[in-house]
Amino acid sequence: MKKYATLISLMTALALGTASAAGGTSAGTAIENTAYASYTDDTGTSVTDQASNKVTTTVQTVASFSITPNDGGAIGTPNQDSPGQTWSGGAKPGDTVNFRYTVTNSGNTPLVVDLTTTDRTDTDVTAVKYYLDNPNGGAGNVGVLDAGDTLLTDTNATGTIDTGVIANNAAGTASVTVFQVYTIPAAATPNQKYGANPNGKAYYDSTPDAVTPANNAYTEATGLATDDNNFNQTVIYTPSAVVGPSTFPAGGASGTYTDANNTTITRSGDTQTASPAAGTKTVTFVNTLKNNGTLTDGFEIIKPTIAGATVTITPNTTGVTLTDTDNDGNPEVNNVASNGVFSFNVTITYTGTPPAGAVSSTIGIESLGDSDTTVEDTTTNVINFPGVAFGDPDTTVNGGKASTVATGNPNPVQPGSVVYFPMEVGNTGGAPDTFNLSGTVGVKLTDGSTQTVNVAYYLDANGNGTFEAGTDTPLVDTNTDTDALVDTGSIPAGQEVKLIAAVTIPTNAQYGTYTLTNQQASSTITGASQQDVNDTLTVGKTGNMTFTKSFSKTDSTVTTNNAAPNANVTYYITGKNNSNANVKNFTVKDATPSNTTFVSVLGEVFSANGTKLTTAKVLYSTDNGTTWSATAPTNLTGNVLVGYSSDGDNTISVTDIITPGQQVVVTFVVKVN
Structure with a gap:
């Protein structure tokens, strides 16, 4: 944006190119005077307007000029801190500014004014140039630096740029407007002051040719015409x-x-x-x-x-x-x-x-x-x-850690008891957050089915990692959403909540180790979540394997019987798994009693609810388990082994199991001799 100099009050008194003071009669002007007398001589003759001799006065040359506006100093003692004009609004580093000056010929002879520049004592401007405003009524706007203005050069061969000839005006003064232009250095800093002082020195012809001014020869008006108190100022812009x-x-x-x-x-x-x-x-x-x-x-x-x-x-x-x-x-x-x-x-x-x-x-x-x-x-x-740390207690971090090593109850627990796990939830996010808690564990029951058991969560009131009834309270759904999941309540960023996780073991749980594979803390606000999938619990063994031989298939207490010769006697040998653990490699061994003859043997398998497993693979061995056959023997000279091949292969081994509640019933028939 183009900006213009703001002039101090002295400048406002000047009208460019107009008269403001008497310049005097032009130098070299001849002032001629003749006197006239009238009288009557002694003869009575009247004489009128008798001319005297002519006397001539030549007007001397007076060279005088001024550059305005002035600073607060005097010629010879300029004042850089009392500038005559200031650049409006300040300037930025690298900006080019311009100031308007009027050079006035207040003498009576044409002048050429050389222009030099003095910087401030504390800063230096760069690329100083001078332009003549709208010379000879050319294109452009008067009083504004624009393309219609002419760059000043050295017209009088002094080695210094100058104004060109400024004519005198016998009726007043003659003046020209020039612009001083300079660039603010790129290293200028806010509030720093820059300025330049145009110094003028006049040159004139002591015997000017008023008729043909081009014949004038301009020489320095030594000690007579100088002007050097014209400092301007530019204050460097302070951004905001x-x-x-x-x-x-x-x-x-x-x-x-x-x-x-x-x-x-x-x-x-x-x-x-x-x-x-x-x-x-x-x-x-x-x-x-x-x-x-x-x-x-x-x-x-x-x-x-x-x-x-x-x-x-x-x-x-x-x-x-x-x-x-x-x-x-x-x-x-x-x-x-x-x-x-x-x-x-x-x-x-x-x-x-x-x-x-x-x-x-x-x-x-x-x-x-x-x-x-x-x-x-x-x-x-x-x-x-968002972020959440959920898992087993870890004193080195905020919240729990999903440990890579499964941590569960240290000793097996009995069916019907409750297992407690210390847990922690930490809000590792940057804002308060609330976390839903959920978890289940699949526990196998003695009837062969699997029960999904929900994990309950309690607030560990004193943070000691041990469940204390009446002190540690169950978590509830505090955020009144529709998921029916308990939550931690709002946890500030960087804070943690200590919890107790509780699992109630079903009363008919099978012996074994179970992993809580889907415990999870999930933000109700951002969805951030973390799982702890490797906590374990171990259900201890209860009960044992019972083994009976009876004359009744349904009543194991019938242990005596009477039989006549040639009558068949039927024995029922029952092995039942009354524990909560699997029994492996189970076989029944029997032999033909004395005074009897072997008739038949049959093995059957029943589920915990008494239903016969019709597809169960029962194997028989008459060589003490060296070989096995799915076909029952028709004669027997020694022992017979009967086993349940639960894995379906053709031998009885540790991979064959009797699950809790299952029973193997062997019907052994002989004839009394």
């Missing part, structure tokens, strides 16, 4: 700008908005905070800057460096293009008007999994209108990534 949350460049922000990923961003003061859902890797903030300076200015936006993430800055204001002229990765916005605002997007994208917790970043703005690298203002953007 602020940056803050969207639409609040000066801070004091409030309210919320959402980005493209539907993340809510909350503004507060000079900070805005995003709380993305779990799995979100990109958040876009909107920041707004305002140019509080008096000049149009540009600003470099200083990007933050965030580990594991890329930061991209784009215009949020339509029709604006960002540049990066110094290729430092920080974009620049140009031509922000005084009191103008500009909004821009700050997009933070993680290439991998974002870290749990608060990620704070600072955005700065640096004026392009000064030479330093000090930012004008900063603002803060915060991402509260």
Whole structure:
């Protein structure tokens, strides 16, 4: 934007190119005078207007000029700190400024005024030039530096640029308007003062040719015509700008908005905070800057460096293009008007999994209108990534840890008892959060079925890791949602809650070790979750394997019988698993009693509820288990072994099991001799 010098009051008294004081009769003018007399001589003759001899006076040359406006000093003692005019609004490093001066010929002879420049004692300007304003009524605007003005050169061969001939005016004064133009150094700093003093020295012809001025020869008016008290001043512009949350460049922000990923961003003061859902890797903030300076200015936006993430800055204001002229990765916005605002997007994208917790970043703005690298203002953007640590107690971290080593009850517990596990839930995210808790374990029952048992969670009131009835209270659903899951209640960022997990063992649970494979803490706000899948519990053994021989298939107490010769006698040999554990490699062995003859043998398998397993594979051996056959022997000279091949192969081994409640019944028939 073109700016014009502001003149002190002396300048306002001047009208360019108009008379303001008497310049006097032109030098070299001949003033001739003749006297006349009238009289009557002694003869009575009257004489009228008798001319005397002519006398001639030649007007002397007076060389005089001035350059205005003046500073507060005098000729010979200029005052750089009391300038005659000041550049309006200040200037930025690298700016070119111009000041308008009037050079007036107040003498009576044509002059040529040489122009030199004196800098301030504390700063130096560069590229000083002088222009003649609108010479000879040419193109351009009078009083304004523009293309119609002419660059001054050395016209009188003194080696110094000059004004050219300024004619005298017998009726007053003659003047020209010149512009002093200079450039502010790029290293200039805010509030620094720059200035230049145009010094004038007059040259004239002591015997000017008023008829043909081109014949004049201009020489220095030694000791007669100088002017050097004309300091101007340029104060270097001091940028002023602020940056803050969207639409609040000066801070004091409030309210919320959402980005493209539907993340809510909350503004507060000079900070805005995003709380993305779990799995979100990109958040876009909107920041707004305002140019509080008096000049149009540009600003470099200083990007933050965030580990594991890329930061991209784009215009949020339509029709604006960002540049990066110094290729430092920080974009620049140009031509922000005084009191103008500009909004821009700050997009933070993680290439991998974002870290749990608060990620704070600072955005700065640096004026392009000064030479330093000090930012004008900063603002803060915060991402509260969600996070949860859930699992077994760990004193080294916030919250529990899903241990790689299964941790369960130290000793087997009996069916019908309760197993307790100390647990912890830590909020590793950057904002308060509430976590639902859930967990189940599949426990096999003695009837062969599996029961899913829910894990109950209690608040460990004193954090000692031991369940204390009446002190440790069960968790409830505090957030009144519809999932019916208990939760931790709100946990502040960086804090943890100590819990007790409880599993009630079914009364008919089978012996064995069971893993809680799906315990989980899940945020009700962001969805962040963590599982602990390797806690175990062990159900101890109860009961045993019973083995009876009876004459009744249903009553094992019938152990005596009467039989006549040639009558058949039937024995029922029953092996029943009355424990809660599997029995392996079970066989029944019998032999033909004396005084009897073998008739038949039959093995059967029944489930815990008494149902015959018709597909059960029963094997027989008459050589003490060396070989096995699915066909019962028809004669017997020694022992017979009967076993249940639960794995379906053709032998009885440790892989063959009798599950809790199952029974093997062998019917052995002989005839009394």
